[in-house]
Amino acid sequence: MVCDRCGKALVPLEGIVSWTRDGTDERSFALTHAPCVPAEASQREEVRRLVWPNEFLRFATDRFSYRIADPDEVRAIVWALSPFVVRHDNPAEMDGMRAASFGAIPGVKPGTEQTATPAAPKEGAEVEAGK
Numbered sequence: 592m593v594c595d596r597c598g599k600a601l602v603p604l605e606g607i608v609s610w611t612r613d614g615t616d617e618r619s620f621a622l623t624h625a626p627c628v629p630a631e632a633s634q635r636e637e638v639r640r641l642v643w644p645n646e647f648l649r650f651a652t653d654r655f656s657y658r659i660a661d662p663d664e665v666r667a668i669v670w671a672l673s674p675f676v677v678r679h680d681n682p683a684e685m686d687g688m689r690a691a692s693f694g695a696i697p698g699v700k701p702g703t704e705q706t707a708t709p710a711a712p713k714e715g716a717e718v719e720a721g722k
């Protein structure tokens with residue numbers, strides 16, 4: 592990661608995401624060192640917390656409630672933080688990409704069609720809930 596202000600390297604422990612909120616409008620998102628936070632910023636979040644999966648999701652989805660002046664600023668921050676939050680090589684994606692490379696879908700035997708929907712459990716059947 593690189594600071595939006597000074598251009599020097601930035602690690603999650605020292606990063607701050609800041610922006611300006613005005614009613615339901617938000618603008619001027621920046622990913623910076625703490626001393627580089629723009630003076631006019633009214634909101635700030637510590638990157639050390641934003642790389643926790645639930646905090647990352649909360650930050651990203653909270654933006655849906657506001658009108659964002661420049662979505663590219665938020666998009667760049669979400670993508671900059673994501674390698675610290677999600678693994679790019681998670682098993683579901685790797686299996687899906689591997690299968691897609693030869694035109695298949697994981698869990699569907701090659702040469703057969705995917706069944707429309709899995710059979711619904713019988714009425715009154717005991718279903719074990721996951722934890």
Ligand SMILES: [Zn+2]
Pocket residue numbers: 594595596597598599623624627
């Ligand atoms: Zn900086």
